[in-house]
Amino acid sequence: MKAELIKKEGNKVTLKITVDNNKFESAVNKAYSKNRGKYNIPGFRKGKAPKVVIETQYGKGIFYNDAIEILFPEVYPTAIKELNIEPIDRPDLDVEEISQDKGLVMVVNVEVKPEFELGAYKGIEIARVDNTVSEEEVKLRLEEMLDKNARLVSAEDKAIENGDTAVIDFEGFQDGVAFDGGKGENHNLVIGSNSFIPGFEDQLVGKKAGEEVEVNVTFPEEYHVDTLAGKPAVFNVKVNDVKVKEVPALDDEFAKDTTEFETLAELRADVRAKIEEEANNRAEGEMRNAIVEKVAANTELEVPKAMVDQQIDNLLMDLNYKLQHQGFSLQQLLEMTGRSIDELREERRVEAEKLVKSSLVLEAVAEAEGIEVSEEEITAEVEKMASMYNMEVEKLISSLQDTDKEDIKGQIKIRKTIDLLVENANIA
Structure with a gap:
């Protein structure tokens, strides 16, 4: 050949x-x-x-x-x-x-990948990201823990208020005819959650267990069911029960019963340490992104449309994966928002162009600096992955294709390249 x-x-x-x-x-x-x-x-x-x-x-x-x-x-x-x-x-x-x-x-x-002249990438000036943790953040995190450990208890003869949970039977009608998907029994509805059609929850405020109420609403124009979109409807609702949250006290007993700590002081210190670690990681991530953005801005290059289209494909695949974890699909999102796949792709184009340009520039920096990845570094990365997924290292290695290994190698190289940019940046 x-x-x-x-x-x-x-x-x-x-x-x-x-x-x-x-x-x-x-x-x-x-x-x-x-x-x-x-x-x-x-x-x-x-x-x-x-x-x-x-x-x-x-x-x-x-x-x-x-x-x-x-x-x-x-x-x-x-x-x-x-x-x-x-x-x-x-x-x-x-x-x-x-x-x-x-x-x-x-x-x-x-x-092919474009050829370009790499701009300045050392001595980049960026502002240090504030990673201070306030006492209010610690308080909110502890309150979240209390809320997760709260229990719902029935409140006899209580009128429904925002934040309460109404246990209801309901059936919806349009022009006097019941419609599909409009019926439920013993449904737990948190008032103020806005999980039902706008206006539905407001009309239950003040009602008590045993009461029946006629709820009049209008479906949103962008509602995913065409026959209901923008149309008025009536729901016959019966309140079976009213429940309120019973929140535990924030004290040593709470710490002892729900965590591995013996005192509230120990729990508070642990919560602060975790928030500080999150804040440090977030600040570091923001600074690394800021450096990459500035380095990319210093380089003039024409981003190939083919690479941008491939990146858009990847972004939509990630979006679909996240939606599936929430019980949705990309097609359902399009139907609910009234957008086409082409419109969704165009919405991602600017982001995709930035990602592709940054990737090309980082590759150029890695080449200019002679950054390489050793087999030991790849093995160490695979060991981290095995620990993360609770798998045996050998089993994970045997399951990796050549393309997977190249992808891991590429991720390590990019990480090392950004490390170099950070080491040579002026962070004030």
Whole structure:
């Protein structure tokens, strides 16, 4: 195989790949073996006709396309490695010649990573992010712990207030007809949570257990059910029970019963330490991001659309993954918000462009500084991952594909590159 760089204009590269005739004929024979069962040739059982007979019947090039599909995935990676180019999109392939003398000659057009001049990346000035933890933050965290350990208790003869939980039966009607999904029994509704249609919860305030009430509402215009969107509806509601939160006292007993600590003072100190660690991590993350943004801003480059589109794909995959954990899907989000997938993609374009540019600039810094990743560093990272996922290291290693290892290596390299930027930054 021979690879030649024909021309390079901006991010567009044209290369020529030549495969000798023997290798090409070998691929043709593989294509024949794979596809001969498709041809019915008089005088031969199906799949038993010789290659030369099929070629005589259908033309010499009958197996050429399949042969190229067999060869290209083998020779293309070798060619781009030999020519030291980094494609960022699918290649566009044209066959220039197939002959006994020259073999298979393919011309490939592909978009590659852009070349650019790296801007200043040392001595970047950024402001130090405040990571001070106030006593109010500690208080709020302890109150959250109290709230999680609160229990709901029935309150006899109590009128419903905001914050109370109403246990209700309900059924919704539109023009006097019950509609699908509008009925529930013994449903726990926290008043003020705004989890029901706007105006629904307000009309239960002041009611008591045993009372029935007619709730009149109008569905939002953007409601996900078209037949209900923007339409008035009536709900017949019966209040079965009114429950209030019974919050425990914040004292030594609470600390002893709900945590590993014996006193409230010990619990408070632990809560403060954890909040301080979170604040330090958050501050460090914000400063690292700020440095990367400034370094990227110092470099002029045209961000390739193909890379931006791929990044948008990744962002939407992440969004869909998060939605699935919440019991939703990307399609449901689009239906609820009335947006198309194209609109959602465009909303992510600016973010994707920033991410791609930062990635390209960080790669350039890593190359300029000769930053490498050792096998020991990769192993240490895998050990951390194994601990995080509670897996045996050997089992995790055996499950990793080559692409996974390259991804881990790339993440370590980027992290080391940002470490270098931070070490050389002026943080005031």
